Amino acid sequence: MAFVEFDNVRKVYQSGEVKVEAVKGVNFIIKEGELVIIVGPSGAGKTTVLNMLGGMDSCTSGDIFLDGAKISKYNRNQLIKYRREEIGFVFQFYNLVQNLTTVENVELASQICKNPLDATQCLKDVGLGERLQNFPSQLSGGEQQRVAIARALAKNPKLMLCDEPTGALDYVTGKNILKLLQDTCRNNGKTVVIITHNSAFEALGDRIIRVSNGTVSEMQVNPDPMPAERIEW
Numbered sequence: 752m753a754f755v756e757f758d759n760v761r762k763v764y765q766s767g768e769v770k771v772e773a774v775k776g777v778n779f780i781i782k783e784g785e786l787v788i789i790v791g792p793s794g795a796g797k798t799t800v801l802n803m804l805g806g807m808d809s810c811t812s813g814d815i816f817l818d819g820a821k822i823s824k825y826n827r828n829q830l831i832k833y834r835r836e837e838i839g840f841v842f843q844f845y846n847l848v849q850n851l852t853t854v855e856n857v858e859l860a861s862q863i864c865k866n867p868l869d870a871t872q873c874l875k876d877v878g879l880g881e882r883l884q885n886f887p888s889q890l891s892g893g894e895q896q897r898v899a900i901a902r903a904l905a906k907n908p909k910l911m912l913c914d915e916p917t918g919a920l921d922y923v924t925g926k927n928i929l930k931l932l933q934d935t936c937r938n939n940g941k942t943v944v945i946i947t948h949n950s951a952f953e954a955l956g957d958r959i960i961r962v963s964n965g966t967v968s969e970m971q972v973n974p975d976p977m978p979a980e981r982i983e984w
């Protein structure tokens with residue numbers, strides 16, 4: 752069995768009489784240690800897929816597996832433990848706690864995990880060893896996203912899920928963040944999933960999953976991913 756598997760996954764949102772079928776029978780696999788780009792236009796269903804894989808949302812039908820566990824059948828308490836221990840999240844807007852220092856932000860996340868990594872070391876690994884005692888407001892956007900990546904890494908998760916991680920950053924800073932995520936995958940053997948609307952990011956991935964209108968239109972394995980510093984958009 753693959754490390755991650757989506758088997759005919761559907762998600763229907765219902766509010767009153769109105770039903771929105773956000774995900775319409777999605778199938779894909781991800782192998783351990785891959786850098787995966789899930790790409791598609793706005794409204795295609797990318798975030799819904801990511802939320803189900805991250806245990807933040809449930810699927811209406813179908814099955815989702817991570818490392819042999821059928822997470823689509825998890826109850827509420829199992830999902831809480833799953834989100835805490837198995838998944839590192841990186842979002843577009845960093846979501847740091849403003850009144851905690853850099854190292855405290857990372858420790859806050861690692862304290863709730865089973866096998867956390869050292870917070871200071873994780874910050875050193877993302878190039879912020881000199882900024883441990885700064886507050887988020889004293890850091891640039893790119894540096895704040897590095898803290899968010901260190902926070903996700905410190906949980907020592909099975910999977911890193913990154914939703915538009917460069918969406919709030921300028922071109923050069925965005926590229927540096929992509930390089931950091933690619934290095935995290937290569938050097939730490941982490942499975943990293945990036946969702947984006949930017950098709951230029953496809954070249955980075957070991958696997959590209961194209962989503963459109965709630966379905967996977969194509970899944971492609973890329974034997975020769977491009978280093979992040981060489982992609983352009």
Ligand SMILES: Nc1ncnc2c1ncn2[C@@H]1O[C@H](COP(=O)(O)OP(=O)(O)OP(=O)(O)O)[C@@H](O)[C@H]1O
Nearest residue numbers: 764771773791792793794795796797798799800948
């Ligand atoms: N909680 C919700 N309730 C109702 N409809 C929803 C909900 N969340 C998402 N949708 C709908 O599901 C569809 C897919 O949304 P989703 O956010 O997954 O797309 P996306 O590809 O991530 O788009 P974007 O890049 O703009 O974030 C859209 O039509 C959206 O309006």
